[in-house]
Amino acid sequence: MPSYCVVGGGISGLVAAYRLRVTAGPDASITLFDPADRLGGVLRTERIGGQAVDVGAEAFIARRPEVSALLAELGLASRQVGTTGVRPLIYAGGRLNSMPQGTLQGIPADATSMAGLVDEATLAWIADEPRRPLPWRPGADPSVGALVADRFGQQVVARSVDPLLGGVYSGSAATIGLRSAVPPLAAALDRGAPSLSEAVRRSLPTPTGGSVFGAIDGGYQVLVDELVRRAGFRWAHVGVQRIERSGDAWSVLDDDGSHCHADAVVLAVPAPRLPRLVEQVAPATAAAAKRIRVASNALVVLALPGGTPLPEQSGVLVASGERLHAKAVTLTSRKWGRRGNAELLRLSYGRFGDDLARNAGDEELLSWAADDLADLFGIRQDPVDCFVQRWIDAMPQYGPGHADLIAELRTGLPPTLAVAGGYLDGIGVPACVASGTRAAARLTTSRVAR
Structure with missing residues (x-):
């Protein structure tokens, strides 16, 4: 029977374990490593004031x-x-x-949406933006702040864009890349939108x-509990030190010095923890992960x-x-x-x-x-x-060029190692669910190929 290890019990790891169970069947061996007092990672529900409250996502x-x-x-x-x-x-x-209404991650399509939030000089600068040449290079990935400040002014960045990006990433417009934060806007610019105002207008969701x-x-504890029940894994309440090769399979070395052998492994840990786990077996992946802030x-x-x-x-x-x-x-x-x-x-x-x-x-x-x-x-x-x-x-932090960095990270992985988590293709819970699903599919596909 196939054997799998999942390192990390957040939503990405739990979804990966559940998908492995669905695909590999009831006889597959699945071990999940997480030293926390409970599973779910940043999906954590507490009882406060007599009510269930999510204290993470x-x-x-x-x-x-x-x-x-x-x-x-x-x-x-x-x-x-x-x-x-x-x-x-x-x-x-x-x-x-x-x-403001009619904005995309706080980026306006016209000056009217910023009225009352920014000063008159900034409103005039926004209104004039469609008449100024837009030097856009298709495929470019500037920071959101650099583009918006140039076209609409720094007040729009500080008062409209930064508040939204701060809520999503705990970052700022100065450090978040356009293609990660607002991919439809980057696509509209690539397709030849003549101004940032028009690109926003074309990108606003219906x-x-x-x-x-x-x-x-x-x-979220409701979802976590059901995933744990359906996945049917063995929960090892320990952390993992590193991954080693063991013939055609893998050996997972935990904090107690024990080894768990598996045909394939999902690494669903935060980016800062990944390099130590894989530096011996996937050095290019480890190097890429170290560049994620x-x-x-x-x-x-x-x-x-x-x-x-x-x-x-x-x-x-x-x-x-x-x-x-x-x-x-x-x-x-x-x-x-x-x-x-x-x-x-x-x-x-x-x-x-x-x-x-x-x-x-x-x-x-x-x-x-x-x-x-x-x-x-x-x-x-x-x-x-x-x-x-x-x-x-x-x-x-999804900085400029983040997609290329993640492609480099994934390219360095052997076929039966997969990664999942909020640092890959999106920080939200839906993206994490997708990453766990993608990781499980990679492992089951590679096993069939073998």
Whole structure:
């Protein structure tokens, strides 16, 4: 019977293990290595204020099919929920502003969507953009910030683009590549759009009328538990030191010094952990992985007393350069609907390049959260419950040229080794589900070929 090892128990590794089980059948041996206290990685659900709250990834893009299809396959389609339809705000210039409409990752198609958010000089620069020559080279991959600042001005970057990219990547427009962050826009420019304004206009998705974001009633733990049940693997509660060749198969050396032999292995670990595992068997892959930069963040979840006067908005995204500590605030009870007596909020801290998530203590983070809520909404209210979660080196940065880097990383792998994770083809949960599926398919296909 075939034998497989999966290193890493986040959503990518769990999906890979489940797909291997479905394809290889009930007699296949599948061992999953993860030293954590529970499986799921950044999909983590806690009980806060009497309610289930996701303290890692919170939502998924509903227009991507992977999560919805997986939930349906697992008999969990009825657990998918959408937002209430309320919209977020942007904190910029020391005040709350409406989220601009008609933008693509905060990049406007015309000046009208930026009115009130940026100054008059910037509005005039945006309006004039279609009349200025656009020196675009097909295949180019500049940072989002460099392109937008050149065409629309730095205020658009700081007040509209940075808040969105900070929420997705814990990074900034200066460090995120255009092709990774906004692939339809890069494609429109490659096809000859005469201006950035026109490229955005051509790339805006057709409104569907449904919820942009989805979540799971009961939290992501519902999905994690069902994947674990269906995959039927042996969970080894240890980390892995390295992968070695063992004839035509592999030997997985764990933290206890034991070896687990397998025909094929999925490496579903964060990018910083990959080089040590494969440097002896796939040195080019290890070298490529070392070039992927990562960010850390910290999350403060507060349960405020019911009736606390919060705006009917989904949350607040914070422009770069503002005096708030938080980079984003999610008004969870407003975004997804009230499900208990407490008002739930999530405040996110930390961006690429800082050590805030590592160095700030829990009490300091909670103090910042109280100050930020007072500055944003004018409220000072003691929570009835709270929770602090740190995600260290968990947010890969999709810099310019990221796709070429990942192609190089994958090319260096032997056929019966596969990688999966949020640093490959997208940071969201749907992309991670796709990466786990792709990794399992690679291994089962290579085994058939042998």
